[in-house]
Amino acid sequence: MSSPTRRTVHITRTEHALALPASLLDVAALVETVRAELDRAGRPTDEAELHVADGHLLAYYDIPRAAVVNR
Numbered sequence: 001m002s003s004p005t006r007r008t009v010h011i012t013r014t015e016h017a018l019a020l021p022a023s024l025l026d027v028a029a030l031v032e033t034v035r036a037e038l039d040r041a042g043r044p045t046d047e048a049e050l051h052v053a054d055g056h057l058l059a060y061y062d063i064p065r066a067a068v069v070n071r
Helices: 023-040
Strands: 005-021 049-053 056-070
Touching: 005 023, 023 056
Parallel strands: none
Antiparallel strands: 005 056, 049 056
Protein backbone atom coordinates (compact mmCIF):
# COMPACT_ATOMS: atom_id res chain seq x y z
CA MET A 1 0.00 0.00 0.00
CA SER A 2 1.45 3.35 -0.94
CA SER A 3 0.95 6.45 1.14
CA PRO A 4 -0.04 9.78 -0.41
CA THR A 5 2.66 12.30 -1.22
CA ARG A 6 2.98 15.06 1.32
CA ARG A 7 3.99 18.56 0.25
CA THR A 8 5.35 21.23 2.55
CA VAL A 9 4.44 24.66 1.18
CA HIS A 10 6.04 27.86 2.40
CA ILE A 11 4.04 31.01 1.84
CA THR A 12 4.57 34.73 2.12
CA ARG A 13 1.63 36.76 3.39
CA THR A 14 1.45 40.36 2.26
CA GLU A 15 -0.85 42.71 4.10
CA HIS A 16 -1.71 46.35 3.50
CA ALA A 17 -3.61 48.41 6.08
CA LEU A 18 -5.44 51.67 5.49
CA ALA A 19 -6.66 53.66 8.49
CA LEU A 20 -10.39 54.42 8.41
CA PRO A 21 -12.09 56.69 7.66
CA ALA A 22 -10.34 56.98 4.29
CA SER A 23 -11.22 58.68 1.04
CA LEU A 24 -12.42 56.66 -1.92
CA LEU A 25 -9.22 57.71 -3.71
CA ASP A 26 -7.15 56.12 -0.94
CA VAL A 27 -9.24 52.93 -1.09
CA ALA A 28 -8.84 52.82 -4.89
CA ALA A 29 -5.07 53.29 -4.53
CA LEU A 30 -4.92 50.41 -2.04
CA VAL A 31 -6.90 48.11 -4.34
CA GLU A 32 -4.73 49.09 -7.33
CA THR A 33 -1.53 48.40 -5.35
CA VAL A 34 -2.74 44.92 -4.43
CA ARG A 35 -3.90 44.24 -8.00
CA ALA A 36 -0.51 45.28 -9.42
CA GLU A 37 1.42 43.15 -6.90
CA LEU A 38 -0.67 40.07 -7.66
CA ASP A 39 -0.34 40.70 -11.40
CA ARG A 40 3.47 40.89 -11.10
CA ALA A 41 3.44 37.62 -9.15
CA GLY A 42 1.32 35.96 -11.85
CA ARG A 43 -1.56 35.39 -9.43
CA PRO A 44 -5.28 36.09 -9.98
CA THR A 45 -6.65 39.22 -8.34
CA ASP A 46 -9.43 37.29 -6.61
CA GLU A 47 -6.85 35.73 -4.25
CA ALA A 48 -6.81 38.99 -2.27
CA GLU A 49 -9.12 39.44 0.69
CA LEU A 50 -10.45 42.67 2.16
CA HIS A 51 -11.59 43.00 5.77
CA VAL A 52 -12.31 45.82 8.20
CA ALA A 53 -10.76 45.31 11.62
CA ASP A 54 -9.69 47.64 14.42
CA GLY A 55 -10.41 50.76 12.41
CA HIS A 56 -8.42 49.67 9.36
CA LEU A 57 -9.24 48.34 5.92
CA LEU A 58 -6.97 45.31 5.53
CA ALA A 59 -6.04 43.91 2.12
CA TYR A 60 -4.00 40.73 2.16
CA TYR A 61 -2.99 37.74 0.10
CA ASP A 62 -0.64 34.75 0.28
CA ILE A 63 1.98 33.84 -2.32
CA PRO A 64 3.57 30.37 -2.27
CA ARG A 65 7.38 30.73 -2.04
CA ALA A 66 8.40 27.11 -2.42
CA ALA A 67 7.02 23.62 -2.31
CA VAL A 68 8.98 20.62 -1.14
CA VAL A 69 7.72 17.14 -1.91
CA ASN A 70 8.22 14.73 0.98
CA ARG A 71 7.70 11.08 0.22
